[in-house]
Amino acid sequence: MRWWDIEPVLELEKDLFPEDAWSRGMFWSDLAHARGPGATRRYVVATVDGRIVGYAGLAVAGTAAEGESESEGGSGTGADIQTIAVARERWGTGLGAQLLTELLRAASEFDCTEVMLECRVDNVRAQKLYERFGFEAIGFRRGYYQPGNVDALVMRLTDPSTTLNGVQGTEING
Template sequence: MTTAVLREMRWWDIEPVLELEKDLFPEDAWSRGMFWSDLAHARGPHATRRYVVAESPDEDGRIVGYGGLASAGDVADVQTIAVAREHWGTGLGALILTELLRAATAFECAQVMLECRVDNVRAQKLYERFGFEAIGFRRGYYQPGNVDALVMRLNDPSTSVSVQGTEING
């Protein structure tokens, strides 16, 4: 099980997050501006985003994962989830997803959507464990590699969070 601690992502986390992003998603990594834009909507009384980072206490607080969610009306969208390769299989992805689903519940969202690369079976299995169902494809969604996205949906994220019961530290 992971020993990483989740906390709110802040602007000073963007550089280490970008390093991880480029390592994990070299063809379609997010830009600095994309993170800045989403973080601008993650604070204050009218926040529509929730972004978290996972720090490893065993590695002097190095960021080993992150995730983000956007809400609009009663629908949320998982924008991104990433876990450093050396932390795959530790439960860190589930920890991050649980926090994002808690945020969707707090935003009073009835559904959570996401896109996942069709070749990312590891992520698909995680989402299925939380109750997400495949509902379609977006052809050529991930560029420049022209990789299709599997579109997945979860109805009632509050039910999934209570079933998972994952603890968040910090």
């Protein structure tokens, strides 16, 4: 994802998450950390005929993102999936799995030892996707999604690089 993708991403964001859509500033802020040697974010978009039909983002925290590997005394790093969104007309096409695969590939490139995410407790389709990739439920965040006071299911994947074994390449734009 690049700065020129923000406007079409915002349109999709407002359609899919009308009550808690990210702002333009939130995307700008994360993209500011997505380039260069100290990058701690990876955002990607999926396009069909030049139109953005999905996007996803990952944030990394820990020593590897700061330049210190485990072999140099670091404790490894973790990543948080910030967002995955797929246009409604593309639901059920495997695009969500492709976006997730790309984020896990990025987590592996960042040498992450685990990946975390929050998912609405009422979003069963997303939960099933994450479970297929090896994520396990580890807890809840009560009232995390506002408005509506909807709980979040916290999920974790340990060693994302092993999940990617055998996964074919995707056509996602980074």
